[in-house]
Amino acid sequence: MAENGWEKEGLTKEEYDKIVDLLKRKPTDTELGIFGVMWSEHCSYKNSKLVLKDLPTEGECVLQGPGENAGIVDIGDNQAISFKIESHNHPSAVEPFQGAATGIGGIIRDIFTMGARPIANLNSLRFGNLNNKRVQYLFKGVVAGISSYGNSIGIPTVGGEIYFDDVYEGNPLVNVMSVGLLDHADIATATARGAGNPVMVVGAATGRDGIKGASFASDELTEESDEDRPAVQVGDPFLEKLLLEASLELIKSGALIGIQDMGAAGLTSSSAEMASRGDSGIEIDIAKVPVREEDMTSYEIMLSESQERMLVVPKKGKENVVKDIFEKWGLHAEVIGKVTDDGMLRILNDGNKVAEISASLLADEAPEYTRETKKPEYLRTIKAVNREKIKSDNFSEDLLKLLSSPTIASKKWVYEQYDHMVMTNTVVGPGSDAAILRIEGKNKAIALTTDCNGKYCYLNPYRGGAIAVCEAARNIVCSGGRPLAITDGLNFGNPMDPEIYWQFKNSVQGIIEACQKLKTPVIGGNVSFYNESPKGAIDPTPIIGMVGLLDSISEQVTMDFKKEGDLIYLVGKNIDELGASQYLKLKIDKVDGIVPQLDLDLEKRVQKTVRSAVKEDVIKSAHDCSEGGLAVTLAESCFENGLGINVDIDEPISDEALLFGESQSRIVVSIAPDDLHKFEEITVSNSVPYMKIGTVQSREYKFNELINLDVGEMKSKWEAAIEVSL
Amino acid sequence: MDWEVKIETKLKDGILDPQGKAVKTGLKSLGYENVDSVFVGKYMEIIIKDISKKEDASEMVEDMCKKLLANPVIEEYKYELNKMEG
Amino acid sequence: MDWEVKIETKLKDGILDPQGKAVKTGLKSLGYENVDSVFVGKYMEIIIKDISKKEDASEMVEDMCKKLLANPVIEEYKYELNKMEG
Amino acid sequence: MKAGVVTFPGSNCDHDVYNVLSKIFSFDTDLIWHQKRHLNNYDLLVLPGGFSYGDYLRSGAIARFARIMDSVIDFALAGGLVLGICNGFQILLESNLLPGAMKVNDNLKFVCKNVSLEVNNNKTTFTNHYCENEIIEMPVAHGEGNYYIDKKGLNSLIDNNQIVLRYANQSENPNGSVENIAGISNNKGNILGLMPHPERCSEDIISPGRRDGYRLFSSIVANLKAGGEQIG
Numbered sequence A: 001m002a003e004n005g006w007e008k009e010g011l012t013k014e015e016y017d018k019i020v021d022l023l024k025r026k027p028t029d030t031e032l033g034i035f036g037v038m039w040s041e042h043c044s045y046k047n048s049k050l051v052l053k054d055l056p057t058e059g060e061c062v063l064q065g066p067g068e069n070a071g072i073v074d075i076g077d078n079q080a081i082s083f084k085i086e087s088h089n090h091p092s093a094v095e096p097f098q099g100a101a102t103g104i105g106g107i108i109r110d111i112f113t114m115g116a117r118p119i120a121n122l123n124s125l126r127f128g129n130l131n132n133k134r135v136q137y138l139f140k141g142v143v144a145g146i147s148s149y150g151n152s153i154g155i156p157t158v159g160g161e162i163y164f165d166d167v168y169e170g171n172p173l174v175n176v177m178s179v180g181l182l183d184h185a186d187i188a189t190a191t192a193r194g195a196g197n198p199v200m201v202v203g204a205a206t207g208r209d210g211i212k213g214a215s216f217a218s219d220e221l222t223e224e225s226d227e228d229r230p231a232v233q234v235g236d237p238f239l240e241k242l243l244l245e246a247s248l249e250l251i252k253s254g255a256l257i258g259i260q261d262m263g264a265a266g267l268t269s270s271s272a273e274m275a276s277r278g279d280s281g282i283e284i285d286i287a288k289v290p291v292r293e294e295d296m297t298s299y300e301i302m303l304s305e306s307q308e309r310m311l312v313v314p315k316k317g318k319e320n321v322v323k324d325i326f327e328k329w330g331l332h333a334e335v336i337g338k339v340t341d342d343g344m345l346r347i348l349n350d351g352n353k354v355a356e357i358s359a360s361l362l363a364d365e366a367p368e369y370t371r372e373t374k375k376p377e378y379l380r381t382i383k384a385v386n387r388e389k390i391k392s393d394n395f396s397e398d399l400l401k402l403l404s405s406p407t408i409a410s411k412k413w414v415y416e417q418y419d420h421m422v423m424t425n426t427v428v429g430p431g432s433d434a435a436i437l438r439i440e441g442k443n444k445a446i447a448l449t450t451d452c453n454g455k456y457c458y459l460n461p462y463r464g465g466a467i468a469v470c471e472a473a474r475n476i477v478c479s480g481g482r483p484l485a486i487t488d489g490l491n492f493g494n495p496m497d498p499e500i501y502w503q504f505k506n507s508v509q510g511i512i513e514a515c516q517k518l519k520t521p522v523i524g525g526n527v528s529f530y531n532e533s534p535k536g537a538i539d540p541t542p543i544i545g546m547v548g549l550l551d552s553i554s555e556q557v558t559m560d561f562k563k564e565g566d567l568i569y570l571v572g573k574n575i576d577e578l579g580a581s582q583y584l585k586l587k588i589d590k591v592d593g594i595v596p597q598l599d600l601d602l603e604k605r606v607q608k609t610v611r612s613a614v615k616e617d618v619i620k621s622a623h624d625c626s627e628g629g630l631a632v633t634l635a636e637s638c639f640e641n642g643l644g645i646n647v648d649i650d651e652p653i654s655d656e657a658l659l660f661g662e663s664q665s666r667i668v669v670s671i672a673p674d675d676l677h678k679f680e681e682i683t684v685s686n687s688v689p690y691m692k693i694g695t696v697q698s699r700e701y702k703f704n705e706l707i708n709l710d711v712g713e714m715k716s717k718w719e720a721a722i723e724v725s726l
Numbered sequence B, C: 001m002d003w004e005v006k007i008e009t010k011l012k013d014g015i016l017d018p019q020g021k022a023v024k025t026g027l028k029s030l031g032y033e034n035v036d037s038v039f040v041g042k043y044m045e046i047i048i049k050d051i052s053k054k055e056d057a058s059e060m061v062e063d064m065c066k067k068l069l070a071n072p073v074i075e076e077y078k079y080e081l082n083k084m085e086g
Numbered sequence D: 001m002k003a004g005v006v007t008f009p010g011s012n013c014d015h016d017v018y019n020v021l022s023k024i025f026s027f028d029t030d031l032i033w034h035q036k037r038h039l040n041n042y043d044l045l046v047l048p049g050g051f052s053y054g055d056y057l058r059s060g061a062i063a064r065f066a067r068i069m070d071s072v073i074d075f076a077l078a079g080g081l082v083l084g085i086c087n088g089f090q091i092l093l094e095s096n097l098l099p100g101a102m103k104v105n106d107n108l109k110f111v112c113k114n115v116s117l118e119v120n121n122n123k124t125t126f127t128n129h130y131c132e133n134e135i136i137e138m139p140v141a142h143g144e145g146n147y148y149i150d151k152k153g154l155n156s157l158i159d160n161n162q163i164v165l166r167y168a169n170q171s172e173n174p175n176g177s178v179e180n181i182a183g184i185s186n187n188k189g190n191i192l193g194l195m196p197h198p199e200r201c202s203e204d205i206i207s208p209g210r211r212d213g214y215r216l217f218s219s220i221v222a223n224l225k226a227g228g229e230q231i232g
């Protein structure tokens, strides 16, 4: 073996020594490659495990927490929802179309291997400034990739979010969440059990593509990353659609012990993980693996990340059941080995042993590091923004500018490229606070959202993490749902940097705190480190994907005002704060200052109030305040039906903060005049601050004496903004 | 001088070509058993005006291919450049 | 005998080519002012095995193009057939 | 009433239309696997939306040669009712059961949204629950819906009143199709191909207030119940 062979595999000298120590001998090349990917950050979570341990993962509704391909929550009637979020940042930075497309492919496989039929996808994206040509290329490519793969496979893309900020210029974020529906009886696991049971590989043939993608994801992007060709894969949504149907049919057949998709680190991680979960061993002969290219080495076959493949362990004697089902869908299934009882992952090449490692050693014994933390320097200098610098003399113009800033502007240009209606369950598609899907044949529905404001997390990681959870829950509540559980997509820079690790730890702490308060456990997630480019690290971006339940579809609420004369209320309170707001970005081209306060008790009461009002059927629209503040929230509620507002608020805070401050825990609702007393009773009984702020009127947007605009004009600016910048 | 350029792009070796695979399956199911492999790429015809030297035209085409017409991360390209008849 | 076939398809003359139009706009915006027209079609490479006579291979390719590879309502095709070495 | 929905590998609206036919209109409905050779007796065949064979090469091109298609073509030529939605429409074009061809959308982008349509011919089996020239709304979701036909073909479509649905105007046209064409029938009127998705707007819950797709299916049902050949 070459000197320093471990470096090539992304391992440190210490890790190499540990391997020699555990094996009690030197590893072969293939074995070292296997350790390299299995102990990579992407597969082993070696730098994050100890921090993630504290996430609350239990709750009444949780049927499957972290540890499997995806978590599962109960939604009653013996039905359940499986969901998870996954990042595909680095592949998308190099090849946006295929990077994003294969990201969708990967997360969908995670869902259907749980036995669930994927019924919706969401995508959470971050790009640099849209004026930059390369950013435009990345943005268009990513959207086209998601559109191409998601539409073709026939799963609606129903929601998501997009932010544009310089910090993501060299390292965009592409996180995709998939959501599936299943019956309790069909829950499948990725476990290999029962010595003698066959191990089969199904789906695509194995090629040289994507070799070592897992280690690629665990590295910083450099100028040379464009040269990382082998790590780029082309997805085949058509094949995946067949794989999906065949796999679900197989799971229903009863012939199955376990099933696992081959994602990062392909055959290596799938076999080691399946064996380790079942306290078993697996022996495979790679000469039996169908390949696409000639002369592939055992190293290449074990580490290939060719897409659209799965590892399947059926009951002995049921090999033909598997073959027949896959045959029907035009796919191949091949026996490549068997389950053993010695706990070893044994790799043969045409009968000759090339690797033999304890499966649990690979899957569970990876090193765990507590990284050094240090409070970032930049946080020491953060102070309240100088109000004098950001005084405005034309609020109408400010509002129009905010509405046409890409981060706040309508994302229609994006989501009209996504089929958000296929499967005919989409009750509320993209464009609202949370998407709503009916559960076919039942009266209930689910609500889905993703949220995270990276700037908040940069300026205050702890509070930013907590706010992401609260906002997600608020979006679910605004749509009429009850928050159930979350999945987290944690995107950060290099964990070896103590300041980054501090951001990471604190963000997670914030998430933990909020999840405990709101009783929304974490049922799975993803960590993506090393999101850096030569210009530096991204903002810490812990994206929260949340699923909520509507007991009855009739409880659904949308954000748009419905009728002239309806009363507009604000639940929650306005605070004199402008820190971290998009308004600052507009005025001083920098998001700075003190992140909005968060009072988790108040947050909880605000949400509870709106939920009770929904239950009592007094709410006609609900929309939470987020980027752009109250003025933007009200505008967004006007657009769908082309209605206007007459709002008059007397608050002892600055006009700027009243209009554009991003105070948390605020929800704007509209109600019919007749329901006034009923509504106020509910707010009072929940002892929540609230105020009547105005009425819905036609076309004209009037906010105090500060803003007076035509809704049509506002809407067309808001709708066109993204397309205009391209 | 005007030039006619014909450009062919295809996926680099080793990169999965789902289109080619599907077309191959299609041809086989139509009974063309002798078909052994299929690759699908793009074909482009471009007419370029008013460039006097072939080298200049050629350099321009190289440039266009790299920048826009092919995706250098996954595709390779070939082209043919011909002077157009008056 | 094995054969390598290279096929090019494109939209017939007079049929508006949305891809060509987009590529042309793209090239112009990159500053390639001399670009006069662009057509975008498909390029395919097919390997056919075990056919002894060129005419037979050629007939087969004609057939495949008409039936599947090109849509005769809107597309035209051209191909080149070469014997493969060893 | 018996209906068959053909499932090709890559079809993805097959269940959507199956649900509408069987649950809302009480059709005795089969999903027909593409590898079958023979058809049972059906009153209606549907070629559903989706990406058959990935829509690689050209949409509908490979599906046209699926084993079941010979029977579908026989059924159609014998006057059986055939409805092709989106990808199904593309397959009908590739099979020459309907004239013309499909190109990629003008702006090269996939488009999913509601569009306004004008019912250009309400005398077909598929459309006689609409009023003449009524403006209706249906979702579209496609990347290749840019219908093309040459001048001669177009004139013949017009002369025979085969243009059944049009995008209501140029700005509603999502793909650049000739004459804003959204759906056409054959001369006999027993085959309809359309890009919009009637199955996505047949239920109140997912399409509040506007169930304009419902009436396309209810037209078919009424005609079948009335019996006989209701050919416009």
Ligand SMILES: Nc1ncnc2c1ncn2[C@@H]1O[C@H](COP(=O)(O)OP(=O)(O)O)[C@@H](O)[C@H]1O
Binding pocket: A123, A124, A125, A157, A158, A159, A160, A161, A162, A408, A411, A414, A415, A418, A429, A430, A431, A432, A433, A434, A435, A450, A451, A475, A626, A627
């Ligand atoms: N990438 C995307 N894909 C699909 N829908 C999106 C995407 N980005 C934004 N949307 C939709 O646009 C709407 C507004 O998004 P956002 O401003 O993030 O909402 P909020 O602030 O309420 O969380 C949401 O309905 C969201 O689902």
Ligand SMILES: [Mg+2]
Binding pocket: A432, A433, A475, A623, A624, A626
């Ligand atoms: Mg919201």
